[in-house]
Amino acid sequence: MNLSIYVPIVVPSIVVVIASIAVLPMRSFKGVVATGITALVVSILSEAYGLLAKLSGISLFSNQVLLDNTYYLFSIITDITGLLVLLGSYNLVSAWATRNSLVSLVLLSVLGIHYLSASETIPMFLASWGISSAAMYAIAMLSKDRLSVVSGIKYLVMGVVSSSIMVLALAFYVSFTGSLSFVNVEVTPGVIFSVVLLSIAFMFKMGTFPFHAWLPDLYSRADRGALMAVSSIGKIVAIAPFVRILTLLDPTPSLIQAEILVFSVFAIGTLTFGNVMAFGRKDLSEMIAYSSVSQAGYFLLAFAMIAVSLSTAYLGLIIQTLAYTIAQVGLFAGIAYIEKVSGSSEYTSLRGFASNDKVAAFSLIVLLLSLLGFPPIIGFWAKLFIFESTFSYPILTILGLLNSAASAGYYIQPFREMFSTGVWTPVSSPERSIMIITAVLSIALGIVFPLMLVGVSF
Secondary structure, three states: OOOHHHHHHHHHHHHHOOOOOOOOOOOEEEEEEEEHHHHOOOHHHHHHOOOOOOOEEEEEEOOOOEOOOHHHHHHHHHHHHHHHHHHHHHHOOOOOOHHHHHHHHHHHHHHHHHOOEEEOOOHHHHHHHHHHHHHHHHHHHEEEEEEHHHHHHHHHHHHHHHHHHHHHHHHHHHHHHHHOOOOOOOOOOHHHHHHHHHHHHHHHOOOOOOOOOOOOOHHHOOHHHHHHHHHHHHHHHHHHHHHHHHOOOOOOHHHHHHHHHHHHHHHHHHHHHHHHOOOOOOEHHHHHHHHHHHHHHHHHHHHHHHHOOOOHHHHHHHHHHHHHHHHHHHHHHHHHHHHHHHHEEEEEHHHHHHHHHHHHHHHHHHHHHHHHOOOOOHHHHHHHHHHHOOOHHHHHHHHHHHHHHHHHHHHHHHHHOOOOOOOOOOOHHHHHHHHHHHHHHHHHHHHHHHHOOOOOOO
């Protein structure tokens, strides 16, 4: 028996579970964060070993999980995001009575995504979804201030609606197929109906139009430390498992047509609505909230094309996930830093930023341009692969490009205030550091990451 095939999933599971429990009674928060970081680094190394050793296409635990590139890439991206969240939120949550719980919940949500991206069966999917989703709901309200709790409850209520639709969709799926597996099932009209219903559940979680009601309130009101996790890891909770399910199901012509129709309609609606609402915002956190709605539209475009142009759409999804999560952590760290210096996240509070804190200002610009898709930042490659995957449907390419170009209007809007004259006194803080780190990562990965993926089969 070759035990090495278990290393990429068993080692991360054991280490992350032990760390999530061990941090709870610790008194030193530095020790808590160090424990969490150590666990995530071990997890990354274990998954990287499986990826480099080409331990792919392996079903484990009675065909409950599948080790392949979907598992490895999404797990590594989630681990990296978790590392950035722990580092970026360190100073913001250090005064919380629940600070140890935040680290524990981040680790548990990461573990849940590991299994979501590997699950082949409904029981494994539901168990993993429950762990990750519950952790995110708790993190959103963990600071216990009124605004975080109120917006967190709205997030929870919408999450319950999403989960209820998901359970209903899976119940239909089981009744139509007679199987608890996503593999080797006949794709009937009933299965297609179940997949469409399941899509709606995931779109609630992603914050797409018209299921976005929870997102603007949460992103503009909740604690910035918690938002680093919710806005990044929380999105992977929806993206990774849906990629898994769509790539496991047999792509019959009728299923492909349904995917293209449903995802295309919601993608264009989400892109347009997010862009329209982001214009006219005078607060950076509010703009990022509606920008996140718009960014979800690019994921939907890739979902629409995943059965038509698998490799290209898949590459787009992977790079978009990485670019988006890094940018979200960096941007909310940046907002926390701006609020620490100026007391507000309104555009007018950015005056004097560029002239008095050039490195931090440049980092904020890089992160916004990454979301815009400006070369050679990693966000550019995400948009490039996603748009390339739509070439067989030119109308989607045109509408996507138009929305992408239109988004420049609100991404560039804060720059004018940053370069205006004003009083800005830089301070040293972990939030500033993590904003700079994420900006450097966005540029470095924009140069290296696409080259690393060349030749990887999906």
